[in-house]
Amino acid sequence: MTQPSRRQVIGLGIGAATAVWLRPAVAIDVTAESHGMSAFGDLKYPADFHHFDYVNVGAPKGGLFSTIPSVRIYNQSYQTFNSLNAFILKGEGAVGMELTFTALMARAGDEPDAMYGLAAKTVRISADGLTYWFTLRPEARFHDGQKLTAHDAAFSLTILKTKGHPLITQQMRDMVKAEAVDDATLAVTFSAKRGRDVPPFVAGMPIFSKAYYTAHPFEESTMDVPLGSGPYKVGRFESNRFIEFDRIKDWWGADLPVSRGSYNFDTVRFDFYRDRDVAFEGFTGRSYLYREEFTSRIWNTRYDFPAMTEGRVKREQLPDETPSGAQGWFINTRREKFKDPRVREALGNAFDFEWTNKTIMYGAYVRTVSPFQNSDLMATGLPSPEEVALLEPFRGKVPDEVFGMPFVPPVSDGSGQDRTLLRKAVQLLNEAGFHIKDGRRLTPQGEVFRVEFLLDEPAFQAHHMPYIKNLGTLGIEATLRLVDPVQFRARRDDFDFDMAIDRFGFSTVPGDSLRPFFSSQAAATKGSNNLAGISDPAIDALMEQVIAADTRAKLVFAARALDRVIRAGRYWVPQWYSASHRLAYWDVFGHPPSLPKYLGVMAPDIWWSVPAKSAASGQAK
Numbered sequence: 234m235t236q237p238s239r240r241q242v243i244g245l246g247i248g249a250a251t252a253v254w255l256r257p258a259v260a261i262d263v264t265a266e267s268h269g270m271s272a273f274g275d276l277k278y279p280a281d282f283h284h285f286d287y288v289n290v291g292a293p294k295g296g297l298f299s300t301i302p303s304v305r306i307y308n309q310s311y312q313t314f315n316s317l318n319a320f321i322l323k324g325e326g327a328v329g330m331e332l333t334f335t336a337l338m339a340r341a342g343d344e345p346d347a348m349y350g351l352a353a354k355t356v357r358i359s360a361d362g363l364t365y366w367f368t369l370r371p372e373a374r375f376h377d378g379q380k381l382t383a384h385d386a387a388f389s390l391t392i393l394k395t396k397g398h399p400l401i402t403q404q405m406r407d408m409v410k411a412e413a414v415d416d417a418t419l420a421v422t423f424s425a426k427r428g429r430d431v432p433p434f435v436a437g438m439p440i441f442s443k444a445y446y447t448a449h450p451f452e453e454s455t456m457d458v459p460l461g462s463g464p465y466k467v468g469r470f471e472s473n474r475f476i477e478f479d480r481i482k483d484w485w486g487a488d489l490p491v492s493r494g495s496y497n498f499d500t501v502r503f504d505f506y507r508d509r510d511v512a513f514e515g516f517t518g519r520s521y522l523y524r525e526e527f528t529s530r531i532w533n534t535r536y537d538f539p540a541m542t543e544g545r546v547k548r549e550q551l552p553d554e555t556p557s558g559a560q561g562w563f564i565n566t567r568r569e570k571f572k573d574p575r576v577r578e579a580l581g582n583a584f585d586f587e588w589t590n591k592t593i594m595y596g597a598y599v600r601t602v603s604p605f606q607n608s609d610l611m612a613t614g615l616p617s618p619e620e621v622a623l624l625e626p627f628r629g630k631v632p633d634e635v636f637g638m639p640f641v642p643p644v645s646d647g648s649g650q651d652r653t654l655l656r657k658a659v660q661l662l663n664e665a666g667f668h669i670k671d672g673r674r675l676t677p678q679g680e681v682f683r684v685e686f687l688l689d690e691p692a693f694q695a696h697h698m699p700y701i702k703n704l705g706t707l708g709i710e711a712t713l714r715l716v717d718p719v720q721f722r723a724r725r726d727d728f729d730f731d732m733a734i735d736r737f738g739f740s741t742v743p744g745d746s747l748r749p750f751f752s753s754q755a756a757a758t759k760g761s762n763n764l765a766g767i768s769d770p771a772i773d774a775l776m777e778q779v780i781a782a783d784t785r786a787k788l789v790f791a792a793r794a795l796d797r798v799i800r801a802g803r804y805w806v807p808q809w810y811s812a813s814h815r816l817a818y819w820d821v822f823g824h825p826p827s828l829p830k831y832l833g834v835m836a837p838d839i840w841w842s843v844p845a846k847s848a849a850s851g852q853a854k
Contacts, residue, residue: 267280268350269348270348270432271347272430273742275344275347276349277341277344278490284493285490287827287839288494289825292497292823292839293844294480294841295497295499296499297498297501297842298837298840299523300836301505301506301521301524304328307319307398308323308325308722309326310718311718312506316454317467321398321452321454323452327476329476330467332463332465332478333478336439337352337367337386337419337438337440338433339491339492342830343829343831345741346742348433350370350489351489351492352381352440353436354368354370363422364421366419372485373485382417383413383414386413387411388441389441389443391411392441396452399761400761400762403745403749403761404749405431408421408422408431410422426780428744429782430743430746431744434745434746441459442460445459445460463481463484464495465480465481466481475502476503477502478500494839495838495839498841501837504521508691509531509691513531516817517538522818523819524816525814525836526816529594530593532595533595533597545820547817547818547819550813550815550816552813553814554831555738555831556605556610557601557607558736559805560735562580563733564731564732564806565732565765570676573665574803575664577804579657579658579662579665582654582657582658583700584806585648585651585654586809587645588649590809593695599811600809603639604751605792606810610788612793612796615638616636617793619786619787619790620794623790623791624798627771634801635794635798639796639801640801641800642806650702658707659707662707674710682710683711684709686711687714687716687725687732688716689716689718689721697713726760727759734808741831743779744779745780747795751799753768765805767802772795772798775794775795775798814833814834821843822840823842
């Protein structure tokens with residue numbers, strides 16, 4: 234098996250015009266100054282904490298960490314890059330660029346949503362929760378030695394809101410303004426209806442040099458190295474092949490509580506391959522040192538090369554307790570032939586997960602059913618009274634099934650061609666007016682019903698073939714179009730596809746981060762993650778309930794109600810997920826014995842090089 238798109242990180246962030254900055258004209262009641270913040274106000278670590286519990290503060294510095302991309306954000310690609318601007322829509326941004334920038338605050342990996350001071354030492358919040366004052370650290374510096382000030386932070390947030398990637402601008406829409414009160418004080422104002430995840434998202438955005446981007450256009454794709462302020466700077470790179478990041482040995486933030494035990498490698502390198510099988514051969518030849526394995530076929534059959542059997546390569550399976558989210562073939566409902574949910578359900582019935590899992594994927598996976606998979610936000614059983622209360626205003630406007638058991642994809646007999654499910658698919662297509670003529674399925678408009686799967690990874694072709702065969706038995710002309718990564722992203726951004734694969738997950742406290750995936754606005758926004766083109770007033774309204782929830786309990790009920798309506802729409806053909814991380818690496822690394830629950834394995838961030846092992850085994854090629 235292969236998990237095709239690996240995970241997009243969606244949640245609390247990653248790590249222009251001139252204006253006159255004015256002090257507030259009236260006094261505003263504010264909360265006490267705090268060293269951190271969270272959606273519901275809970276913080277595990279006290280103001281004087283020394284380091285996160287899950288790091289090794291004695292980890293040695295030095296060595297090389299090299300890998301292939303397994304996580305991407307915004308315009309980044311897993312297979313290539315042609316730009317060092319990773320925060321706009323244009324170009325294919327280099328994976329890892331976020332290492333070169335500092336944010337106001339940093340995530341704690343062992344709390345659901347807490348953030349603690351990085352460039353900002355403290356934060357104060359107005360009593361109405363609409364204004365946040367961040368006090369910046371005087372020691373914060375850019376890599377050229379210039380002081381990082383509130384003016385840089387205000388400029389950065391403003392330009393990201395107006396010219397950043399659509400996924401950024403959508404989540405920052407309820408940030409009204411960012412102003413520098415003085416060099417050390419940043420005031421950020423939010424709208425009254427902002428989601429609870431918007432302030433943390435804003436606090437995790439990269440801070441750019443205002444002086445640098447006064448001389449360089451922010452919205453352009455470029456291979457010029459931007460001026461950063463983070464723990465790493467761009468080192469050697471070759472477009473489409475590799476990029477290295479060099480540790481700043483005297484980085485100003487190295488001894489902060491949020492940084493101790495982190496950023497231990499002198500060099501972090503990402504290598505890019507167009508083909509997963511070729512990438513695996515690169516790993517066996519020690520061209521790179523660390524690999525998270527997403528292909529069960531390789532995991533089960535190919536880890537018998539000499540370095541593995543000799544003990545020079547280690548394998549680990551670590552539990553993945555993070556919400557796994559959605560993975561599947563998303564159906565482009567912008568196209569007339571896919572507008573009827575009965576047609577979309579028929580497409581789902583033609584996919585035999587049980588056969589695919591058993592035959593191609595070594596039984597290693599569990600069926601995905603919900604965008605909130607592997608979390609308490611996923612709907613199960615009959616709706617609770619609280620869920621019914623939220624759903625009741627939409628009775629008659631949403632399918633009746635949302636008031637019953639949530640939709641789950643049918644379980645096949647595992648034969649590869651379950652006749653019961655295929656007969657049900659035929660019935661659904663006929664009911665929708667898609668009839669057979671001369672052995673071909675026609676749309677109600679009399680056109681041949683064709684479905685093209687868009688793909689950018691050859692390793693995933695085997696999973697499409699039996700699915701395409703089953704669609705053929707229904708009279709549907711299904712084909713697979715394999716394109717290069719640049720063309721794939723261009724067609725994806727333009728919604729120029731019938732069905733395409735995506736995988737995404739949300740944090741445990743989703744809010745505005747839902748909009749780019751499910752809102753009517755995102756359905757019409759180029760480059761958004763609403764691949765299915767979902768545009769439903771009920772979904773829009775329920776998202777607002779999730780965003781407005783002021784307690785964890787209200788959040789859970791609202792998310793479950795939203796989940797029921799999304800699943801009732803049959804917008805995607807669900808695929809699968811794994812409850813563990815499969816890791817393989819050359820035996821030159823160490824990592825903490827207990828990894829954080831909410832941020833996963835965090836490699837390379839909190840891993841380190843073991844000097845004795847590295848010296849004994851030599852350097853990677």
